[in-house]
Amino acid sequence: SQxxxxxxxxxxxxxxxxxxxNCSYKTSINNLQWYRQNSGRGLVHLILIRSNERxxxxxxxRVTLDTSKKSSSLxxxxxxxxxxxxxxxATDARxxxxxxxxxxxxxxxxxxx
Amino acid sequence: DTAVSQTPxxxxxxxxxxxxxxxxxxxxxxxxYWYKQDSKKFLKIMFSYNNKELIxxxxxxxxxxxxxxxxxxxxxxxxxxxxxxxxxxxxxxSRRGPGGGTYNEQFFGPGTRLTVL
Numbered sequence: 001s002q003x004x005x006x007x008x009x010x011x012x013x014x015x016x017x018x019x020x021x022n023c024s025y026k027t028s029i030n031n032l033q034w035y036r037q038n039s040g041r042g043l044v045h046l047i048l049i050r051s052n053e054r055x056x057x058x059x060x061x062r063v064t065l066d067t068s069k070k071s072s073s074l075x076x077x078x079x080x081x082x083x084x085x086x087x088x089x090a091t092d093a094r095x096x097x098x099x100x101x102x103x104x105x106x107x108x109x110x111x112x113x
Numbered sequence: 114d115t116a117v118s119q120t121p122x123x124x125x126x127x128x129x130x131x132x133x134x135x136x137x138x139x140x141x142x143x144x145x146y147w148y149k150q151d152s153k154k155f156l157k158i159m160f161s162y163n164n165k166e167l168i169x170x171x172x173x174x175x176x177x178x179x180x181x182x183x184x185x186x187x188x189x190x191x192x193x194x195x196x197x198x199x200x201x202x203x204x205x206x207s208r209r210g211p212g213g214g215t216y217n218e219q220f221f222g223p224g225t226r227l228t229v230l
Contacts (some may be wrong), residue, residue: 042117042203042221043156068138086154089218097132100169101219103148 023039023089119222136204145187
């Protein structure tokens, strides 16, 4: 299976609710990044968390990283219809340090007004 | 003021044709990439250039040839197009981390939707 697997594949919630997406990976990492992709658009970087960090916040976004479990989660609080998009995690693996990011398969989030 | 731009946005062509996609970034980044996103939205890296030097060349058919005339441009030429080449192709750029290791965020272009008939 792929480095960087998101779970769930699809998530549908009501506006105002929180959305949690998970990402698992297989190798040691330097950092893990989350990206958003709106329909028909390119990916937009949301947040980067380094391997020595456990939690990071940016506005309504909260990312956690558990390197012992090789997993990360992205929490979007008080979701809005405009948050509807696909969300991808991407890892910078130590073994290929500085050469690439590996993207997961994404979680499709739908926020219903 | 577009950071990473790609042309064309849409490309519809016949099997067997040769086509090119152009990418330019005005962010002063030293590393550029080409990704292919399939119909299931899986994003796979194809190539990466750092300071005009090829540093990643995944198992991509040699019908695909990237060209980087300078740090701000990375073009993708595809020969003898096949049906399976239909996808969205994204260009991206970033700055390498200190000492060349670890990545900073990547900035993506809007994508080129290639349809091969």
